[in-house]
Amino acid sequence: MLKPCMIYLWNLSKSFMKKIFCFMLLASFGQESLAQSMVPKAPKLNLDSYILVEASTNTVIAEFNSDNQISPASMTKVMSGYVIADQIASGAISLDDKVLISEKAWKTGGSKMFIEAGKRISVRDLLSGIVIQSGNDATVAMAEYVAGSEEGFVDFMNAYASELGLSNTLFQNAVGWTDPNHFSSAKDLAHLTKALINNFPDHYATYKEKEFTFSGIRQLNRNKLLWRDDTVDGVKTGHTESAGYCLISSAKRNDMRLIAVVAGSPSENDRLISSQRLLEYGFRFFATQKLIAKDSEITVAKVWGGKMDEVSLGTSEDIFLTLPRSDFKNIKANYKFKNNIQAPISAGDVIGDIEFMSNERVVLSAPLIAIESVEAKGFLGRIWARIVFWIMSLFSMGQND
DSSP: OHHHHHHHHHHHHHHHHHHHHHHHHHHHHHHHHHHHHOOOOOOOOOOSEEEEEETTTTEEEEEESTTSOBOOGGGGHHHHHHHHHHHHHTTSSOTTOEEEOOHHHHHOOSSOOOOOTTOEEEHHHHHHHHHTTOOHHHHHHHHHHHHSSHHHHHHHHHHHHHHTTOTTOBOSSSSOOOOTTOBBOHHHHHHHHHHHHHHOHHHHGGGGOOEEEETTEEEEOSOTHHHHOTTEEEEEEEEETTTEEEEEEEEEETTEEEEEEEEEESSHHHHHHHHHHHHHHHHHHEEEEEEEOTTOOOEEEEOBSBSSSEEEEEOSSOEEEEEEGGGGGGOEEEEEEOSSOBSOBOTTOEEEEEEEEETTEEEEEEEEEESSOBOBOOHHHHHHHHHHHHHHHHHHHHHHO
16 A cells, blocks of 8 residues: 555656746746847936947937937037048048148137147148047138138038938037037937948048147047947047037947947046947847848849849848847848849849848848849740740639639
């Protein structure tokens, strides 16, 4: 009697332990899946507005009041630098040009490069004074050199803003003085910075320089993030009483470049901490991956009436995607082709679309193009292809019935 009872208890305990083990395994799996799929909210920051953007994909990772109008203060000089860089690229001026310093430029208040009226200074040095030292005097000197006057230069700035699609931006001066009609937004400033980095990489390289010495006066770059993070390579600080402490920053790690704009911070140190927290949040929880290389074959499509039966398809540009890191595990590609693709086909013709899906939603779509040409068959070949296509279409219709 005792033996059957012990066997029963032993089997009961084994069953109970199995249930406990399965429960713990499922709980562990659930916790792991949850940890992989969850992305925490962006950090709470004491700012009037901010935005965090991945530059290559233009993906907004985090934002707060990013369309609100703000006083950009010296972040204005990013546009001043953009105008000057474009003038250099077009050949209108050169880095070696010598600029005669006016009395107005010399007397300009605020942050200074410490230039002197009547002296001639190279465009190269003045640009360093603008970017590294945030020199208002250097900015006015360059504005006068490029456009004849600061007022004329402001017209240039607003024209460039319109060309870049900065719909929430208007400038009244070249340096960032407070004015009710001088404003921008965090989103516009991020877009401007992206354009600066992409269009003028040689000019942008100046923004990572940590110091500049002119006339025996050594000044440090006001962007202190350059000392805190080696991946940060720009871009511009700003501060006035009405604007608070502001900063545009950018960092690149592997294939991922982030641009952060913070505005209305209560202190210089707080704007650094806020910027750093945003950048770390983006790099920690998001990733940018190159999905397709330009002009590489990713699939083929059936061609009717061609000297080749298939055409190779790809994309006209590299395709990058920014997502939460865990979402890349679920990426799927769907191809959508045009009906009845017939030769002749020229390289570059749009043949269909590719859609990338993650977690049952479309996260990116792009046109599929022919990456090679397909010549049409001769007259008899085309007639035969049409007959075959007609017969196959009848067969398909019969199946649908």
